[in-house]
Amino acid sequence: MGSTVAEIFETMDYGPAPESADPALAWLAACGREILPFIDGAFRRPAVDEFFDTLSPADGKPLARVAQGGAAEVDAAVAAARSAQPGWWALGGHGRARHLYALARHVQKNARLLAVLETMDNGKPIRETRDLDVPLVARHFYHHAGWAQLMERELPGYVPVGVAGQIIPWNFPLLMLAWKIAPALAMGNTVVLKPAEFTPLTAAAFAGICRDAGLPPGVVNVVQGDGRTGELLVRHPGVDKIAFTGSTEVGRLIREATAGTGKRLSLELGGKSPFLVFDDADLDGAVEGVVDAIWFNQGEVCCAGSRLLVHEGVAETLYAKLRARMETLRVGDPRDKAIDIGAIIAPVQLERIERLVRQGVEEGATLWQPSWSCPREGWFYPPTLFTDVAPAATIAQVEIFGPVLVAMTFRTPEEALELANNTRFGLAASVWTENVNLALEIAAKVKAGTVWINCTNQFDAASGFGGYRESGFGREGGKEGLWEYVRPGWEAVGKEERDGKDGQVAKDTEEAEEPGGLPAIDRTAKLYIGGKQSRPDGELVRQVFSPSGRLLGEVGEGNRKDVRNAVEAARKAQPGWAKATAHNRAQVLYYVAENLAARSEDFSRRIAALTGAGADGAGREVDLAIRRLFTYAAWADKYAGRVQAVPQKNFTFAVHEPLGTLGLVCPDEQPLLAFVSLVAPAVALGNAVVAVPSERWPLAATDLYQVFDTSDVPGGVVNIVTGARDALAGVLAAHDDLDGLWYFAGREGSAAVERLSTGNLKRTWVSNGHARDWADPQQGEGEDFLREALQVKNIWTPFGE
């Protein structure tokens, strides 16, 4: 290939257009090609002399040696973060806003260095680091400077979680750093961040920026290392929260490791996101969408649109267009400004891609790759299209994390949705059609945290990002992302002070007299499943006693099969209940309240007999339960979401969707009020629930069957399984068709729930043995309950004609 002007005049080739490596080389030289942990405002030599190399994926050559953070570094970093945190919080929202603003400015001033460094360390094209990563990083800090400024007004009564341990992946090293650090700092937390071992450079450069920008020492700490360092951080007792982005496998390990520790957890995990193309789509636009979906960042994107679902009638046309487009993609030196696909992060990842592609071929799918070949030096993989892929194929199910697209066809929108949702993941989806009705229908029904209509891989700090199902929980960005880093101020301040109490039992225990005369007709409360009372599978009953030991009645002893049946009933009822309008759900809750009020004396007497609360106390509990029902009936049609102010020409709707099926494990105390306090918010937002009432005094809840039956609550929306609380909670936690589980009882039970939830990574909300005063509106009701009952779906809807 000639390179004289005359020769090129004929070939019209692109030629090399490398971005200079100089700023990065100068930075590497300045740090002696040695990356050290950043602790308490300074780079420190590690206690143990263990280093590893970080390599450039474009040529496999080492860029720098990196200190492997050990226990000494993690301890020191956590201690620094711990001691800096009170001062950082005390600085106030405005003070923190100034610092975040300064960080944003410094990121912009160092934009070229950060972009080149990232490209060299990660292998992604300079176009992407320059035009996407770094600008988004700056935007994230600007946006969260705003949240720091507004925190007191917008999140009144909330305080920081404390010290956040943050573990980020190698695919967007600096961007993930920003997604983690900006909201944590804005909300008054301090952080210890562990970058991925493959890509430690930009985090070190950012640490230098923190120092130069005058961030107080200890607010941001960075400890490099491999999984061992991550594990030290995850298990460190001084960390209050873990935020993790990475693989679902590691996410599970972290869920297990933090179970029962009281550490808050947010997980942003894998995906196999569908990319749906309908026959009325702009196919050329969709082709470019695919390029942005799966050939962006080498396909090493958790939300990559890696499953192409095409309307059968246009499939061949689209595939032909795609193949033509793939021929014009350019793979090569990531520093080249005219490169579309850079280098794969490491040989291990390249091997994984090659292995899965081989498997795809073996399983019968049709492989297509462009005619040109990739560079020999470095780790590259060509854009790849698989057609004739069955949903049962391995490549259709597992995350490949490479530039490999699998395509299959559908006949109807319904089938498209079925295929789209036929996955354990739920991170993102992309929908292509010129029909706004169809686009919104799919957006509403696809199970994904982000839906892009006629676009893909759009990001902004103002819009939350995160998954459904096994793609994790928690959101990053937007107001919804802030909740990961705050807790209600009423919870006692120090961790230690919050420990100890396991269930608060009503104090005034005076037993009500049973009315004399004839013996009562024997009534054994059955389980309540699918709107029907059903005998427990085990044919066993459990006796319920008053505080003084008098036998008050019997309830069914639920077992695994009863839980199974209840979850099935909830799953069946949930879609219809969610589809019922918010107004309808409110009406049903008001009706429940009305019918409860009509029987308030019965319930008062029951509670008095059960808990010994006394007539006044029991009457108050019933009254509060009625008020609580009103509260959530009121909220039902007032919590639909918001519109995010993203810079794109776009309506981005943050839609509040019900989590789906929810398990609710109630505390012993205040057996009616606590039950209602958990069930009402969950069903108000369209969830169907399986509730395990107070183990000790379940009769207050089982008495509600009749109220539900007379209040138009559809069968299966509320299911009640009585019995041994922790055994039932364990079955619920391990049930893979349950989307969330709330547990408000003991510490050990909380730990077990978190540990057992890893099967489908369901969202859990546990009390860790800390009691709530359900009568206190601050503790017993409010938006916390609503937020835990929903998941936010951000729907990106571009406009323009």
Place this chain on the structure above:
Amino acid sequence: MDLDLRNPGTPLDLEWVRDVRVNTSAVERRAATLPKRRTVKKNWQAAWYLRAVTCMDLTTLQGDDTPGRVARLCAKARRPIRQDLLDALGVAHLDLRVASVCVYHQLIAPAREALAGSGIPVCAVSAGFPAGQSPYNLRLAEIRESVAAGAEEIDIVISRAHVLTGDWQALYDEVRAFREACGPAHLKAILATGELGTLRNVARASRVALMAGADFIKTSTGKEKANATLPVSLVMVRAIRDYRERTGFRAGFKPAGGISTAKQSADWLALMKEELGLDWMRRDLFRLGASSLLGDIERQLEHHVTGRYSASFRHPLA
């Protein structure tokens, strides 16, 4: 241009016209990222700029154009780049010249005279340029007279009203008639996209003009409020691609109006390369309508040769 390769047109297929799907925001994103995905540097940049020169319809369309003014332009068309720069670039043997000189009807004769022996065709704007609102028979007559006067290329304007009212048959008939009036001269159909309202209208008008036998479709007269843009161009080149896939016929593309920097010319060449391929980077299928673009390219080429930034007065006037 080989006559056999001319787009003969096809019967009007209204279903294909109505089947247009253009998602504006997707087009805008592609157009916005394309110049950031592709760039050329050093020798490649110089070569691309030279190629842009050879695809240029060097244009003057002013009320005060005179034979003298046009003669000067033609001289520039023959020798668009200073000889010393061509020598330094090692391309003196390529016999670089622009694709055509584009003028109003009255200046065809002086242009032909000034270009005699150069092989550079004269292009005339016609059919009631720029608004296309003169009587239909006069527009046809204007084309015939321009061809008779020696114009080898005719840039006609379409009736925007046909597009805006969705009268595709009328648009088809009009362009078809213009094409017939052109005889052997090549027809470039100016869609005046700045006045068509939507990108979907641009796509529909493109399809109709191609079926009616336009040799080229062209974005703008340079007189509309909005000139050639990358989004509009993307929609038009995709129409050319679809037409080729449907019929096997090749038609050319000419962005015009507002393209005044060397960098822009490279962006448009990249657009052609990406969406249509190498064949559409040659002047038989790609033209750049421009008047001031050449000056910027010359300055950039001198910078490439000398490493110093140039000034416009160092290059002979057009």
